[in-house]
Amino acid sequence: MNTQNPAVMRATRILDALSSVCILLASICLVVLLITFGWLVFGRYVLNVTPTWVEQLALVLVCYITFLGAASGIHHNTHLGVTMFRDMSPKPLRYGLHILGDVIIMLLGAAMCWYSFELAQFGWTTLLPMLDVPESVRSFSSVICGGAMFVFAGARLILQFFEPGHGYDLLEQGQN
Numbered sequence: 001m002n003t004q005n006p007a008v009m010r011a012t013r014i015l016d017a018l019s020s021v022c023i024l025l026a027s028i029c030l031v032v033l034l035i036t037f038g039w040l041v042f043g044r045y046v047l048n049v050t051p052t053w054v055e056q057l058a059l060v061l062v063c064y065i066t067f068l069g070a071a072s073g074i075h076h077n078t079h080l081g082v083t084m085f086r087d088m089s090p091k092p093l094r095y096g097l098h099i100l101g102d103v104i105i106m107l108l109g110a111a112m113c114w115y116s117f118e119l120a121q122f123g124w125t126t127l128l129p130m131l132d133v134p135e136s137v138r139s140f141s142s143v144i145c146g147g148a149m150f151v152f153a154g155a156r157l158i159l160q161f162f163e164p165g166h167g168y169d170l171l172e173q174g175q176n
Contacts, residue, residue: 033061036058
């Protein structure tokens, strides 16, 4: 995006950095997942001792990989969406539907963050089997994702006031 507004440029860099952190953490979790499954296979077939904690850790890691990747997808407009009607609409209506979509994503992200945080509070005293960490460790992945969804979609809406079309220009290329 070519912009001359320094506030928009700074906000975009911050959001890009936050998205990069999400991808980095998801990537680290993926590497840890691969290493632990390598240990599982080695332990099971070479040492003849199956490390049972690997499966529980894998469940936690998959939650973080999925939710962090989904949050970054909101920022990069690569999240799953049904856009057929929006894409068929005239350009002014399409722009409004983009904004409506961001409002919905922002509200869903806020609800996800809020209710996942309540779930995390509820599960703080329950330990995950074989890992001996609170069940809330798994729930915090959805708290982070909901918060990031709220921030990414909300920031895109706010940036519309400074630069109309911000974040939607890549989606509009080649369409009337």
